[in-house]
Amino acid sequence: MNVSVELKNRTKIAGISSLVGLVGGDMDEVNATILARTGSAVTMIPEVAKHLISSGGKRLRPMLTLAMARLCDYQGEGHVKLAASVEFMHTATLLHDDVVDQSDMRRGKLAARMLWGNEASVLVGDFLLGQAFRMMVEVGSLTCLDVLSHAAVVIAEGEVMQLSAAKDIRTREADYMAVIEAKTAALFAAACEVGPILAARSPAEIAACRAYGKNLGIAFQLIDDALDYGGSSAKLGKNVGDDFREGKITLPVVLAIQRGNAEESSFWQRTLEKGDIQEGDLARATGLLQQHRALVETIARARAYGELARESLAGFPDSPWKQALADVVDFCISRAH
Amino acid sequence: MNVSVELKNRTKIAGISSLVGLVGGDMDEVNATILARTGSAVTMIPEVAKHLISSGGKRLRPMLTLAMARLCDYQGEGHVKLAASVEFMHTATLLHDDVVDQSDMRRGKLAARMLWGNEASVLVGDFLLGQAFRMMVEVGSLTCLDVLSHAAVVIAEGEVMQLSAAKDIRTREADYMAVIEAKTAALFAAACEVGPILAARSPAEIAACRAYGKNLGIAFQLIDDALDYGGSSAKLGKNVGDDFREGKITLPVVLAIQRGNAEESSFWQRTLEKGDIQEGDLARATGLLQQHRALVETIARARAYGELARESLAGFPDSPWKQALADVVDFCISRAH
Numbered sequence: 316m317n318v319s320v321e322l323k324n325r326t327k328i329a330g331i332s333s334l335v336g337l338v339g340g341d342m343d344e345v346n347a348t349i350l351a352r353t354g355s356a357v358t359m360i361p362e363v364a365k366h367l368i369s370s371g372g373k374r375l376r377p378m379l380t381l382a383m384a385r386l387c388d389y390q391g392e393g394h395v396k397l398a399a400s401v402e403f404m405h406t407a408t409l410l411h412d413d414v415v416d417q418s419d420m421r422r423g424k425l426a427a428r429m430l431w432g433n434e435a436s437v438l439v440g441d442f443l444l445g446q447a448f449r450m451m452v453e454v455g456s457l458t459c460l461d462v463l464s465h466a467a468v469v470i471a472e473g474e475v476m477q478l479s480a481a482k483d484i485r486t487r488e489a490d491y492m493a494v495i496e497a498k499t500a501a502l503f504a505a506a507c508e509v510g511p512i513l514a515a516r517s518p519a520e521i522a523a524c525r526a527y528g529k530n531l532g533i534a535f536q537l538i539d540d541a542l543d544y545g546g547s548s549a550k551l552g553k554n555v556g557d558d559f560r561e562g563k564i565t566l567p568v569v570l571a572i573q574r575g576n577a578e579e580s581s582f583w584q585r586t587l588e589k590g591d592i593q594e595g596d597l598a599r600a601t602g603l604l605q606q607h608r609a610l611v612e613t614i615a616r617a618r619a620y621g622e623l624a625r626e627s628l629a630g631f632p633d634s635p636w637k638q639a640l641a642d643v644v645d646f647c648i649s650r651a652h
Numbered sequence: 653m654n655v656s657v658e659l660k661n662r663t664k665i666a667g668i669s670s671l672v673g674l675v676g677g678d679m680d681e682v683n684a685t686i687l688a689r690t691g692s693a694v695t696m697i698p699e700v701a702k703h704l705i706s707s708g709g710k711r712l713r714p715m716l717t718l719a720m721a722r723l724c725d726y727q728g729e730g731h732v733k734l735a736a737s738v739e740f741m742h743t744a745t746l747l748h749d750d751v752v753d754q755s756d757m758r759r760g761k762l763a764a765r766m767l768w769g770n771e772a773s774v775l776v777g778d779f780l781l782g783q784a785f786r787m788m789v790e791v792g793s794l795t796c797l798d799v800l801s802h803a804a805v806v807i808a809e810g811e812v813m814q815l816s817a818a819k820d821i822r823t824r825e826a827d828y829m830a831v832i833e834a835k836t837a838a839l840f841a842a843a844c845e846v847g848p849i850l851a852a853r854s855p856a857e858i859a860a861c862r863a864y865g866k867n868l869g870i871a872f873q874l875i876d877d878a879l880d881y882g883g884s885s886a887k888l889g890k891n892v893g894d895d896f897r898e899g900k901i902t903l904p905v906v907l908a909i910q911r912g913n914a915e916e917s918s919f920w921q922r923t924l925e926k927g928d929i930q931e932g933d934l935a936r937a938t939g940l941l942q943q944h945r946a947l948v949e950t951i952a953r954a955r956a957y958g959e960l961a962r963e964s965l966a967g968f969p970d971s972p973w974k975q976a977l978a979d980v981v982d983f984c985i986s987r988a989h
Contacts, residue, residue, distance in 0.1 A: 357812045411778060414751070415771040434752040437774055438811045441748060441781070445804035448785055452797045460789045460797065467782035474775045475694045 330646040331373070334639040338381045341395060345377050348399040352446045363427050363439040367406055370422045376506045377402045379531075379643070383524050384510030386628075386636040393454040393513050400463060401506045403447035408470060408502075410440035415474065416561055459509045466505035473497025482562040482588045484572055484580070491566050495536040496529070503532030523627045530624035531644060537617035538651045540565035541610050544601050546651040556597045562587045566616070568600075570609040579603060614651050621648050667983040668710070671976040675718045678732060682714050685736040689783045700764050700776040704743055707759045713843045714739045716868075716980070720861050721847030723965075723973040730791040730850050737800060738843045740784035745807060745839075747777035752811065753898055796846045803842035810834025819899040819925045821909055821917070828903050832873040833866070840869030860964045867961035868981060874954035875988045877902035878947050881938050883988040893934045899924045903953070905937075907946035916940060951988045958985050 335342075353364035377398035384394035412418070413426040414433045420426055428436040444467070451460050477494045480486045507528030511521045541547070543558040544567055558565055564587065572583050582599065585591050604610050621644040631637050672679075690701035714735035721731035749755070750763040751770045757763055765773040781804070788797050814831045817823045844865030848858045878884070880895040881904055895902055901924065909920050919936065922928050941947050958981040968974050 355809055355812075357809050357816065359812050359816050360809065407778075411774050414774055433770070434815050435812065437748050437751055438808055438815065441744075442805060442808035442812065444778070444781060445801060445808055448801035449798075449805060452794060452801050455794055457789060457792055457794070461786070464782060464785035464789050468779060468786060471775055471779035471782055472692055472694050472697065475692075475696050475772065475779065478771050478775065479694065479696050 330649065331375075331643060333635070333642055334378055334382060337385070337635055337639050338378050341381045341385075341398075342374070342378065344395045345374075345381065345398045345402070348395060348450070349402060352399060352403070352450065353443070355442070359431065359435060360439055360442055363410075363431050363435050364406070364443060366424070366427050366430065367409060367421065368402075370424050372422060374402060375535075375643070376405050376502060379503065379528060379640075380506045380510055382510075382636055382640055383507045383528075384513060386631060386634065386640065387511040387514035387516050387520065387524070389510055389514035391513060393456065393459075394510055396450040396454050397459060397463075397509045397513070398506075400447040400450045401502065401509075403443040403450075404463070404467060404470070405502060407440040407443040407447070408474070410436045410443070412474070415478065418557075454513075456509075456513060458512050462505050462508050462512065466501045469497045469501040473499075473501065477563070480564055482590070483564060484568075484583045484587055486564040486569060488566065488569050488573075491564065491569055492533075495533060495540075499536040499539075500529045500532030503535065504529035507531075520630065523630055527624045527627040527640065530620045530627065531647060534617040534620040534624065534644065535647045537566060537613055537620065538647060541567055541613045541617070541651050544604050544610060547610055547614055555601075559586065559597055559600055560592060562590055566613045567604050567609040570612055571603050571607045574607040574609070575603060614648070617651070618648055621645075667986065668712075668980060670972070670979055671715055671719060674722070674972055674976050675715050678718045678722075678735075679711070679715065681732045682711075682718065682735045682739070685732060685787070686739060689736060689740070689787065690780070692779070696768065696772060697776055697779055700747075700768050700772050701743070701780060703761070703764050703767065704746060704758065705739075707761050709759060711739060712872075712980070713742050713839060716840065716865060716977075717843045717847055719847075719973055719977055720844045720865075721850060723968060723971065723977065724848040724851035724853045724857065724861070726847055726851035728850060730793065730796075731847055733787040733791050734796060734800075734846045734850070735843075737784040737787045738839065738846075740780040740787075741800070741804060741807070742839060744777040744780040744784070745811075747773045747780070749811070752815065755894075791850075793846075793850060795849050799842050799845050799849065803838045806834045806838040810836075810838065814900070817901055819927070820901060821905075821920045821924055823901040823906060825903065825906050825910075828901065828906055829870075832870060832877075836873040836876075837866045837869030840872065841866035844868075857967065860967055864961045864964040864977065867957045867964065868984060871954040871957040871961065871981065872984045874903060874950055874957065875984060878904055878950045878954070878988050881941050881947060884947055884951055892938075896923065896934055896937055897929060899927055903950045904941050904946040907949055908940045908944045911944040911946070912940060951985070954988070955985055958982075 349368060353361050353368065355361060380398040380401050381394055409421060410427060413421055413428050414436050418426050419429055451463055473494055477498060480490055480494060504525045508521060508525040511524045540558065543555060543565065545555050568587065572580065586596050586600065624644050625641050628637055628640060686705060690698050690705065692698055717735040717738050718731055746758060747764060750758055750765050751773050755763050756766055788800055810831055814835060817827055817831060841862045845858060845862040848861045877895065880892060880902065882892050905920065905924065909917065923933050923937065961981050962978050965974055965977060
């Protein structure tokens with residue numbers, strides 16, 4: 316019986332569902348852990364945390380932690396708490412991001428800061444970060460603690476880098492790549508690295524899992540940034556244009572500016588740097604991205620990083636886990652179409 | 653030669669200076685570590701961090717970590733990084749607090765958020781918290797990691813508790829004590845506990861050091877809260893009245909409300925709950941605190957907790973370290989006079 320081919324066929328249609336199916340039992344434990352660890356006698360904490368945690372995120376990062384541990388034949392229980400830690404680190408970042416970006420919405424709901432104030436978003440983020448570290452300590456692997464605490468530092472650096480680069484149309488492609496490697500890919504990489512560490516696999520295998528996570532994370536963020544202008548079709552739908560309005564300099568914009576003329580440069584300067592955005596500007600922006608093939612090229616680069624992610628798994632024998640992890644790459648890329 | 657008596661005489665005058673003198677060499681290393689670990693290629697990070705770190709805080713918490721390690725005859729190097737971690741945790745809390753309280757000033761300088769924005773204060777706080785955990789991991793004691801990550805969670809809980817209790821004059825004394833035990837005393841306790849853990853001392857000795865830190869932290873915060881209304885003399889000087897303007901319900905206010913009549917209750921309701929503060933209200937508030945002996949009693953309680961802190965050290969043989977730690981208690985209390 317060739318399970319992996321069966322799964323491959325199934326996931327060609329189902330996208331991320333083979334991973335969801337495989338991690339099922341483990342993920343139930345992660346969800347129970349998340350629920351238990353957002354508990355506090357200080358009632359505002361579970362309220363705020365649950366608002367965000369139960370708002371239908373995909374929980375992709377903790378699923379990756381579980382899948383990598385299983386790909387590496389890990390037989391213990393530590394991966395559950397580390398997966399919950401990874402999700403808490405991610406949630407803390409979202410809470411703090413909303414304060415930094417002054418966002419009104421998150422995952423289609425009012426951002427926590429709109430309901431409980433910036434104060435609560437900052438402090439509950441700190442609480443979740445603290446709980447994440449507590450769980451890591453309970454698992455007891457100093458190497459995993461090193462990987463995840465390093466990621467916490469790099470994520471914060473990436474967010475500050477992004478803040479420094481915002482509203483500056485001279486931002487170069489290399490600056491942008493440094494930002495997304497730090498703010499997004501670092502956590503994907505760490506999420507994928509801790510499983511093989513728990514399973515005591517070889518340095519080469521650990522590095523391969525990390526490389527998968529890092530490249531998947533880059534692809535994921537590139538697609539996210541293309542989607543913020545409607546993806547390959549550049550359709551103006553809901554949630555489109557947030558980055559534009561916040562003056563974020565993402566790859567689609569960097570490419571379009573590079574290839575644009577002086578008049579276009581004035582347009583980007585007025586809108587992204589000065590924040591002077593008028594009716595029709597978002598449509599003009601997406602028009603320029605189309606004209607300079609900036610979205611198509613951003614997606615092509617995402618595909619290339621996705622390919623690197625897939626190739627990172629080459630050294631592992633075929634298994635349903637390996638196939639599901641390869642399918643995740645397709646899932647992340649296909650969001651843009 | 654009786655060094656401890658000599659030191660005792662000296663510190664009777666000098667307050668905290670015997671501790672400063674004793675930790676000198678170790679503290680130089682802590683300061684070098686702090687400087688090195690605020691470094692980042694992302695230039696905004698060291699700018700923001702140094703603005704606060706070099707602004708003349710006493711660095712009382714890391715000094716306590718060093719002193720407790722030496723009191724317990726610790727011979728290694730781990731206490732330096734843990735002391736720096738403790739200071740980073742404290743600094744991160746200050747950065748986030750300023751955002752939460754919307755403070756304009758910190759330690760007599762403009763708050764970081766006024767110079768670089770709330771965004772930078774949130775993110776650089778996150779960076780410092782991450783660096784704190786990295787250093788703890790490098791030291792490699794899972795027990796110390798457990799103590800400090802637990803403190804991080806409790807501090808965040810304390811801050812949220814304070815947020816929930818703010819602007820609510822029904823806050824009881826027990827609520828207030830729970831807030832300050834969490835937001836202040838937890839870090840003092842952890843700072844004092846990690847040294848004896850590194851030195852592999854007995855559970856009773858570790859608990860004694862922790863008790864010293866916890867009780868000193870409570871005393872420290874009680875005095876801080878009395879000082880916010882001018883201390884025992886209730887003089888209106890600079891920095892007085894911040895808590896009043898922010899609607900923070902501290903012990904002096906809780907005691908005055910308890911002992912006041914209905915008309916006074918309306919006054920507190922208008923000023924603290926509704927934030928409707930008019931000319932002369934701060935003077936009236938401090939007048940009521942005087943009248944009900946609320947400041948005198950707050951300071952008396954601080955003295956009682958200070959006594960508990962001092963008694964916690966009873967089991968340790970006399971030494972310059974023990975004397976210096978006892979003197980720190982006097983120093984903290986004497987600030988109120």
